[in-house]
Amino acid sequence: MPDMTSGNDMEFANKTYEGFTSFVKWGTIVSAIVTIFVVMLIAS
Secondary structure, eight states, X not given: OOOTTSHHXXXXXXXXXXXXXXXXXXXXXXXXXXXXXXHHHHXX
C-alpha cells in the first residue's frame, strides 16, 4: 500500500478537496437561487 503522507500525494489530496468544497459551495448557492426563483414563480 502506498504511503499517503508523501508530498505529492498530499498536494493532490488537497487540490482534490479544494475542488470538492468549491463545487459544494457553488452548488449550494445555485440551488438556493433556483429554489427562491421557483417559489416566487409558484407564489405569483
